[in-house]
Amino acid sequence: MGYTISEKILLAHTDKKDIHPGEFIEAKIDLCLGNDITAPLAIAEFRKSGFKKVFDNKKIVLVPDHFAPAKDLRSANQCKILANFAKEQRIKNYFEVGCMGIEHALLPEQKLVLPGDLVIGADSHTCTYGALGCYATGVGSTDLARAFIDGKCWFKVPHSIKFIYKGKLKKWVGGKDLILYTIGQIGVDGALYAAMEFTGEAVKKLPVDDRFAMSNMAIEAGGRAGVIEPDALTLKYVRPAPRKFKVYASDKDAVYAKVYEWDVSKLEPQVACPHLPSNIKPAAELSSVLLDQVVIGSCTNGRISDLRIAAKILKGKKIKAGLRLIVIPATQKIYLEAVKEGLAEIFVKAGGVFSTPTCGPCLGGHMGILTEGETCLATTNRNFIGRMGSPKSFVYLSNPAVAAASAIKGRIAHPEEVR
Amino acid sequence: MIIKGKAHKFGNDINTDDIIAAKYLVSTDAKELGGHCMETIKPDFAKSVKEGDIIVAGKNFGCGSSREHAPLAINGCGIKAVVARSFAGIFFRNAINIGLPFMESEDVDKIADSDLLEIDLSSGIIKNLTQNQTYHSQPFPEFLRQIIQEGGLMNYISTRCKSNRAPV
Numbered sequence: 001m002g003y004t005i006s007e008k009i010l011l012a013h014t015d016k017k018d019i020h021p022g023e024f025i026e027a028k029i030d031l032c033l034g035n036d037i038t039a040p041l042a043i044a045e046f047r048k049s050g051f052k053k054v055f056d057n058k059k060i061v062l063v064p065d066h067f068a069p070a071k072d073l074r075s076a077n078q079c080k081i082l083a084n085f086a087k088e089q090r091i092k093n094y095f096e097v098g099c100m101g102i103e104h105a106l107l108p109e110q111k112l113v114l115p116g117d118l119v120i121g122a123d124s125h126t127c128t129y130g131a132l133g134c135y136a137t138g139v140g141s142t143d144l145a146r147a148f149i150d151g152k153c154w155f156k157v158p159h160s161i162k163f164i165y166k167g168k169l170k171k172w173v174g175g176k177d178l179i180l181y182t183i184g185q186i187g188v189d190g191a192l193y194a195a196m197e198f199t200g201e202a203v204k205k206l207p208v209d210d211r212f213a214m215s216n217m218a219i220e221a222g223g224r225a226g227v228i229e230p231d232a233l234t235l236k237y238v239r240p241a242p243r244k245f246k247v248y249a250s251d252k253d254a255v256y257a258k259v260y261e262w263d264v265s266k267l268e269p270q271v272a273c274p275h276l277p278s279n280i281k282p283a284a285e286l287s288s289v290l291l292d293q294v295v296i297g298s299c300t301n302g303r304i305s306d307l308r309i310a311a312k313i314l315k316g317k318k319i320k321a322g323l324r325l326i327v328i329p330a331t332q333k334i335y336l337e338a339v340k341e342g343l344a345e346i347f348v349k350a351g352g353v354f355s356t357p358t359c360g361p362c363l364g365g366h367m368g369i370l371t372e373g374e375t376c377l378a379t380t381n382r383n384f385i386g387r388m389g390s391p392k393s394f395v396y397l398s399n400p401a402v403a404a405a406s407a408i409k410g411r412i413a414h415p416e417e418v419r
Numbered sequence: 420m421i422i423k424g425k426a427h428k429f430g431n432d433i434n435t436d437d438i439i440a441a442k443y444l445v446s447t448d449a450k451e452l453g454g455h456c457m458e459t460i461k462p463d464f465a466k467s468v469k470e471g472d473i474i475v476a477g478k479n480f481g482c483g484s485s486r487e488h489a490p491l492a493i494n495g496c497g498i499k500a501v502v503a504r505s506f507a508g509i510f511f512r513n514a515i516n517i518g519l520p521f522m523e524s525e526d527v528d529k530i531a532d533s534d535l536l537e538i539d540l541s542s543g544i545i546k547n548l549t550q551n552q553t554y555h556s557q558p559f560p561e562f563l564r565q566i567i568q569e570g571g572l573m574n575y576i577s578t579r580c581k582s583n584r585a586p587v
Contacts, residue, residue: 140513146576384434
């Protein structure tokens with residue numbers, strides 16, 4: 001019996017001869033990650049257990065991005081814990097404000113994650129890197145503390161579910177729409193404890209940035225990973241690579257717990273309605289939803305191609321009076337590219353703000369908190385009750401094209417409405 | 420180990436933002452976090468919990484973010500165990516790793532809010548003392564039982580990884 005790509009990567013990081021879904025294994029990781037919310041807890045656990053030195057300071061990444069640049073005194077204290085630990089342990093991959101970006105855009109950009117890697121991160125959206133053909137999964141702070149000690153992590157080998165997307169995507173439809181559609185079809189626990197594997201003609205033609213958006217939201221269906229087999233586009237993205245890597249592909253006789261196959265050639269831009277990412281409707285059916293705020297950014301859709309799409313729609317136009325548009329490039333590199341390409345100017349002239357990289361509003365941290373009764377359309381990944389602030393506010397999720405068009409209209413709009 | 424307490428019922432897909440809102444993640448103190456547990460969806464929850472009480476929920480409990488502050492907040496407000504139909508992947512790990520007792524049971528719908536429960540973690544048996552019923556939970560695999568028995572992941576690793584320790 002053959003193996004899926006996820007099983008192959010997990011197996012390659014153990015001393016075992018074979019591997020089976022459901023089995024518990026201990027595996028050596030290639031990289032582990034923590035941020036200003038999760039790493040302080042991991043560092044405290046590490047110290048409390050009496051350990052003094054991390055297993056390998058080149059395999060640890062610390063990114064203060066959630067409440068950074070520090071939103072208040074207590075966040076500043078959290079960020080400082082990371083800075084001090086990085087200095088003490090000589091962790092090179094600590095990204096201070098100025099080098100910092102949203103972790104899941106930053107790590108691939110810095111080529112810290114490569115195909116075939118086994119990556120854990122104390123952040124649920126660590127599954128983003130699966131887009132490069134690695135096995136990347138979110139864990140807790142104690143898992144991270146343990147990885148600091150011996151570079152290992154325990155895993156329950158997930159069963160794999162295959163998603164085949166057939167057909168050619170329409171204009172204004174991308175990776176975000178594919179994953180929203182998928183979550184809408186299978187539900188927020190439709191891939192509970194599974195490795196999701198995305199394939200098919202539509203995925204093969206997706207630019208890498210769109211693939212990141214897809215893998216990013218695997219967790220929103222309960223998936224432990226969202227993996228896409230590396231192809232020519234992946235290799236072009238990761239090369240020149242700073243170290244060796246291995247490309248894995250699923251065997252023809254690999255075993256899947258389930259296979260979904262959808263023709264997505266007629267798919268329209270999708271929107272997740274409050275208060276679950278599985279509450280999906282086509283954008284065109286939501287034109288009565290009035291908006292107070294639009295956020296374009298996050299680890300899902302804060303990459304340069306997302307900003308380009310939004311700018312294309314907003315160029316020479318003004319956003320609806322009274323609406324707040326907040327655009328957040330995910331990394332410093334993307335920020336600079338957006339400035340050089342004139343995208344920043346387009347956003348500001350349209351009436352939006354252009355922020356330094358931060359997770360900020362996505363989790364109700366800072367830079368765009370909603371008050372009671374307010375409604376926001378965001379290119380982020382979660383719309384739970386109170387996610388962006390007041391428990392009496394409303395969050396809708398979409399791709400950047402829908403977000404930009406909606407900012408102009410002041411209500412949820414299909415991009416064609418503003419062309 | 421036997422835990423006896425009142426059931427606090429919740430529905431399906433209770434996410435980590437429900438359990439502890441992100442604005443409180445500037446703290447890692449279980450007691451402080453516990454004061455805000457479930458605040459978004461049940462503002463008076465933390466006050467209504469008596470030490471030893473039990474959360475009973477539907478499917479996919481703890482979905483969403485990786486924040487270990489979620490099981491910490493549950494612990495911190497006095498809840499001693501969580502029984503649910505199923506748990507989200509990262510919450511499951513976190514509960515094992517920090518030693519928050521939990522059980523997966525198909526019978527959660529039979530339990531009503533405020534029912535008095537007695538759960539036996541070693542046998543996996545849940546007794547509903549109010550309704551005079553008995554339910555069974557999914558047994559933990561051996562590997563996880565070991566971590567739970569040793570009081571969580573850090574204890575488990577500390578006994579197996581003696582080098583690299585700071586002089587006490």
